[in-house]
Amino acid sequence: MNINIVTVKNNVDKVNLRGDFVKIIIDPGHGGKDPGGGNNEYWKEKDMNLKISLYQYERFKDLGINVEMTRKRDIYLSQEERTKKVRGSGAEICISNHINSAYNKSAQGVEIIHSIYTDGTLAGLIMEELKVMGAKGRRVFSKTHPNMPGKDYYYMNRLTGNVETVIVEYGFASNREDSKRILDNWQQYAEAVVAGVCEYINYPYNKDINYTKIIGKSEVTLRKMQDWARNNKATEKFIGAAEKYIKYGEITGIRADILYSQSGKETNFGRYTGVVTEDMNNFAGIKVKNPTGDQSKDHERFLTVDDGVRGHFNHMCAYVGIEPVGKVHDRYFVVKSLSWAGKVKYVKQLGGKWAPDPRYGISIIEDYLTKLLNTTVEYNDYKVLYENCKKENAVLKESIRELRNKLEKIATIAEV
Numbered sequence: 001m002n003i004n005i006v007t008v009k010n011n012v013d014k015v016n017l018r019g020d021f022v023k024i025i026i027d028p029g030h031g032g033k034d035p036g037g038g039n040n041e042y043w044k045e046k047d048m049n050l051k052i053s054l055y056q057y058e059r060f061k062d063l064g065i066n067v068e069m070t071r072k073r074d075i076y077l078s079q080e081e082r083t084k085k086v087r088g089s090g091a092e093i094c095i096s097n098h099i100n101s102a103y104n105k106s107a108q109g110v111e112i113i114h115s116i117y118t119d120g121t122l123a124g125l126i127m128e129e130l131k132v133m134g135a136k137g138r139r140v141f142s143k144t145h146p147n148m149p150g151k152d153y154y155y156m157n158r159l160t161g162n163v164e165t166v167i168v169e170y171g172f173a174s175n176r177e178d179s180k181r182i183l184d185n186w187q188q189y190a191e192a193v194v195a196g197v198c199e200y201i202n203y204p205y206n207k208d209i210n211y212t213k214i215i216g217k218s219e220v221t222l223r224k225m226q227d228w229a230r231n232n233k234a235t236e237k238f239i240g241a242a243e244k245y246i247k248y249g250e251i252t253g254i255r256a257d258i259l260y261s262q263s264g265k266e267t268n269f270g271r272y273t274g275v276v277t278e279d280m281n282n283f284a285g286i287k288v289k290n291p292t293g294d295q296s297k298d299h300e301r302f303l304t305v306d307d308g309v310r311g312h313f314n315h316m317c318a319y320v321g322i323e324p325v326g327k328v329h330d331r332y333f334v335v336k337s338l339s340w341a342g343k344v345k346y347v348k349q350l351g352g353k354w355a356p357d358p359r360y361g362i363s364i365i366e367d368y369l370t371k372l373l374n375t376t377v378e379y380n381d382y383k384v385l386y387e388n389c390k391k392e393n394a395v396l397k398e399s400i401r402e403l404r405n406k407l408e409k410i411a412t413i414a415e416v
């Protein structure tokens, strides 16, 4: 048995890394005759670890990243067999998946353990992504072995050579809330780890349509938005509102193309086939402060198109944690009071929040945004093109003016 394992672990050189050169090994903890300790009435730890690991294995493959597993089936591996696989894999990074357990039933949250020879950057990034996905954070830590100075306490950290290993404990099987969270969200948690690794190795990940961030720059022009709207037989009012979406996208930093897509879904391209009517200028199905049902009167009414679009952006501001623009509608404060307010990052996460449908966000991306992004614009009429550019320029100029005003106001407040 070779005990002389290299123990000095270097942080991966982030600048040079791309998926082609990086290899990941995923380790589903326990297996076979060893069920693990994180069991409850819903699962055995070894099975949940394997489910999460297989998900990640497929996702890394999809992303074009070289990936391997220590086990793909329910088999037992000794410490030596397991760590030998990791050491011999040629991987730079190992993710060891586990579920925690404690006598104290109130103990809950995610724990990520990194080697004492790393600074915990990778573990920290994974924790951040998990929290974004609604997991409860407990701690990121490393632990020295009490009887082996200079060695890691946990064998997956200690015996995996120069492979940078993090042990991810997704929560406590002994805790009711953690168990529910893991049952409901294990795919999202598994995905969060993939995201954290990609961020660490500087691998382009955001392009994945399932991980589209709400904050960012619009990927389409005003002309493209309007062409897309016309292709979908939108009303003139809806087509006209595109200008306002560009404007408030610039002011808030929220993607105008995403919110315009959402509005396409919510209003049926301005045709309003539900209880909200066109004259209400409500582009996103925003409700009043205390709705009693799902009638027209339960929805917010905005004075103008500009106010309505501003309301849409302001509402999203409460979700993603950005300051709203101008006076806000009542429902904004209701969102602000919720536990996840300001923490929503991805369009996908709007599901079950903006609307009860868990696929709401995914539908915005798949059924609307993707089609908007793929709309081709034919610039055969240069006069129209010129006029549109002029219009877009004017909208941007107005946005800049408003931003300046805002800044001046802030400066004034600061002086007082």
Ligand SMILES: [Zn+2]
Pocket: 029, 030, 036, 037, 038, 045, 097, 098, 099
């Ligand atoms: Zn375990």
